[in-house]
Amino acid sequence: MITIPVPLGARAYDVRIGGVSPDEAATWLVAAAGAPTGVAVLVDAQVGRVSPRVAPLVAALAARFPNVRRRDLPAGEACKTLAEIGRTTEWMAASGFDRGALVVAIGGGAVSDHAGFAAAIYLRGVPFAIFPTTLLAMVDASVGGKTGVDLGAGKNLVGAFHQPRAVIADLGFLATLPPRERTAGLAEVVKAGLIADLALFERLEEEAVSLSAPAEHRDGENATRLATIIAAAVKVKVDVVTADERESGRRAILNFGHTVGHALESESAYELLHGEAVSLGMVAALSLGVSRAVTPVAVRERARRLLAALGLPVDVERRLSPAVLERIDVDKKRRGESVRFVLVPTPGTAELTDIPLAEVRSLLARTGPAA
Amino acid sequence: MITIPVPLGARAYDVRIGGVSPDEAATWLVAAAGAPTGVAVLVDAQVGRVSPRVAPLVAALAARFPNVRRRDLPAGEACKTLAEIGRTTEWMAASGFDRGALVVAIGGGAVSDHAGFAAAIYLRGVPFAIFPTTLLAMVDASVGGKTGVDLGAGKNLVGAFHQPRAVIADLGFLATLPPRERTAGLAEVVKAGLIADLALFERLEEEAVSLSAPAEHRDGENATRLATIIAAAVKVKVDVVTADERESGRRAILNFGHTVGHALESESAYELLHGEAVSLGMVAALSLGVSRAVTPVAVRERARRLLAALGLPVDVERRLSPAVLERIDVDKKRRGESVRFVLVPTPGTAELTDIPLAEVRSLLARTGPAA
Numbered sequence: 062m063i064t065i066p067v068p069l070g071a072r073a074y075d076v077r078i079g080g081v082s083p084d085e086a087a088t089w090l091v092a093a094a095g096a097p098t099g100v101a102v103l104v105d106a107q108v109g110r111v112s113p114r115v116a117p118l119v120a121a122l123a124a125r126f127p128n129v130r131r132r133d134l135p136a137g138e139a140c141k142t143l144a145e146i147g148r149t150t151e152w153m154a155a156s157g158f159d160r161g162a163l164v165v166a167i168g169g170g171a172v173s174d175h176a177g178f179a180a181a182i183y184l185r186g187v188p189f190a191i192f193p194t195t196l197l198a199m200v201d202a203s204v205g206g207k208t209g210v211d212l213g214a215g216k217n218l219v220g221a222f223h224q225p226r227a228v229i230a231d232l233g234f235l236a237t238l239p240p241r242e243r244t245a246g247l248a249e250v251v252k253a254g255l256i257a258d259l260a261l262f263e264r265l266e267e268e269a270v271s272l273s274a275p276a277e278h279r280d281g282e283n284a285t286r287l288a289t290i291i292a293a294a295v296k297v298k299v300d301v302v303t304a305d306e307r308e309s310g311r312r313a314i315l316n317f318g319h320t321v322g323h324a325l326e327s328e329s330a331y332e333l334l335h336g337e338a339v340s341l342g343m344v345a346a347l348s349l350g351v352s353r354a355v356t357p358v359a360v361r362e363r364a365r366r367l368l369a370a371l372g373l374p375v376d377v378e379r380r381l382s383p384a385v386l387e388r389i390d391v392d393k394k395r396r397g398e399s400v401r402f403v404l405v406p407t408p409g410t411a412e413l414t415d416i417p418l419a420e421v422r423s424l425l426a427r428t429g430p431a432a
Numbered sequence: 433m434i435t436i437p438v439p440l441g442a443r444a445y446d447v448r449i450g451g452v453s454p455d456e457a458a459t460w461l462v463a464a465a466g467a468p469t470g471v472a473v474l475v476d477a478q479v480g481r482v483s484p485r486v487a488p489l490v491a492a493l494a495a496r497f498p499n500v501r502r503r504d505l506p507a508g509e510a511c512k513t514l515a516e517i518g519r520t521t522e523w524m525a526a527s528g529f530d531r532g533a534l535v536v537a538i539g540g541g542a543v544s545d546h547a548g549f550a551a552a553i554y555l556r557g558v559p560f561a562i563f564p565t566t567l568l569a570m571v572d573a574s575v576g577g578k579t580g581v582d583l584g585a586g587k588n589l590v591g592a593f594h595q596p597r598a599v600i601a602d603l604g605f606l607a608t609l610p611p612r613e614r615t616a617g618l619a620e621v622v623k624a625g626l627i628a629d630l631a632l633f634e635r636l637e638e639e640a641v642s643l644s645a646p647a648e649h650r651d652g653e654n655a656t657r658l659a660t661i662i663a664a665a666v667k668v669k670v671d672v673v674t675a676d677e678r679e680s681g682r683r684a685i686l687n688f689g690h691t692v693g694h695a696l697e698s699e700s701a702y703e704l705l706h707g708e709a710v711s712l713g714m715v716a717a718l719s720l721g722v723s724r725a726v727t728p729v730a731v732r733e734r735a736r737r738l739l740a741a742l743g744l745p746v747d748v749e750r751r752l753s754p755a756v757l758e759r760i761d762v763d764k765k766r767r768g769e770s771v772r773f774v775l776v777p778t779p780g781t782a783e784l785t786d787i788p789l790a791e792v793r794s795l796l797a798r799t800g801p802a803a
Contacts, residue, residue: 143514143515143517143518143521144514144515144518146514146590147514147515147583150514150583150589150590151583151584151585154583154585154586154589155585181592182553182580182590182591182592183589183590184589184590184591185578185580185590185591185592185593186592186593207556209553209556212518212521212522212525213522214522214525214526215525218521218525218554218555219517219521219553219554219555219556220553220555220556221552221553221556221557221592222556222557
């Protein structure tokens, strides 16, 4: 069990990572959340169907808290709409939840984005806690306080900053995670290494083979090794976020790979998983760095090799359609007529650069494997 | 022109009250909002149709800011739905508004609640400013930072705290305000007097006849006298809100009359105007105070006389149906099994009391003109 404190003053909380029993989890939640008047448990319906860990966890919560109710959300990105937020908040009102209620998310990043946003706006704000069930959510959605849903015009275009009271990452949930989703989750771990942690990046290079192996070959793979890697990635995010809680500056380096990534994800109608899109977006951002003479070609190729070795897609060049470029226009990281990009000069370092929209289009259009 | 500063540290802003030309208004907005990359003007459609002041104001904004776009919202409470928030935010994305954009509300409290909430969640938060066009909005919606929309289960059940950058209350908008709405707006002024400003309460008693007269008889009524009364009510709210920005404690006295008021408003399917419902709710809260030996009968009758003299409804007894009592159950001011009420021992003072739900039902059921 690894505990990573997120030191945000009055909104400080802990991220716990490891094998966690339902009883331990519920006990920690009591310590973190005090005495809520009710608990709204929002569960990814798919996780609810396949994971044997959901029902015992909800039962453990019901044994300790009053008015524990469960609502299963449409699996994955489908829950990230204002209409679904309407259904959740109407259900909360009908269930009698008041300002003293606690929202608990059990699911991937989509569910915690949804649950956190519902908690942020229900009665103008009630607390929430996250049980991430995917590798991506453990690494990415558990820190930062970003919540929200999608619009037709793009991903995460409405939302709120709302910090959880606790994040409890039970690695047991990963047993029923589809291999493709597990692999996709590694993209954010690679990102953490690339922007801020050379040692993590090198460790991933060393362990790429075992990390990419099917679950049955990773048996003793040992929760400890995986927990260590997840914890390192979480730590990167914690360090950046606590230095800059409202994303006015440095925090933006966490968007490495996300500007193009979001556009690809959105244009694919979410057939690409978030981590897959970020993998492609990182290759695009590295190529932008190469074009601007910030990133050595060798660094881009090294990162590309690691991503490919982990089983992540890297063939971004053939995907940069005009429609994808168009989507970058409405991306929220655009400011006026330029787009803020994160460039990586060398693994473990990152810098922010505003690139005029016209130049982005032209550079991305020229991007190619040999550029 | 009266300027009331709202001293909220980094979120401080001014409320300006008086006759304001479009040019003055736009100039103030430049001073308050800096250099936005675009301005999303959200207008109450009815105000847009009847008031000659909207078009010149939008034109004055367009002369000073880039990408000024106007969207007319369904008039009144009809704009306070998550579906309408979805339409506004999709429109904002389609209009190319980025994080540097400013949202401007021109309308009553419903429009500023909608616009403030859209601003709070669009790209996780952009600034906004308010041009209140009703007396109620000038007095009530311009201070406090409460934004939000309704659910089927009740009013204002989802929302956010989001402070405006500026509030500019041009009394010229009141010329086209229907008399019933103008009268309703006086309820929040009476409330301010009752909970915190004896001098304001007495002034209202003295001026009740002229305040309730039709517009054509109030000619020289003079903006100054009205501005003074509005400013006094705004000042009460500012003092309470700045002492307690997140409504953890004392701020709740502003809910005087609102617990029963919201239930009545909701149960009437919003045929009752907010101010009318608050007038009725204040009489109910005063009667609760009488039942608990906190409020002298004479105080309740004095308040009732003032409200009636201003043309506000006071016959709450015949409206307290079981359905209305049921609605208090989901009201957000309920905590656990009790409801927080504001009681007024004497005009100009208020105290908070948690009353068990069962007692509320029994007291309200017994409430009558002779109680």
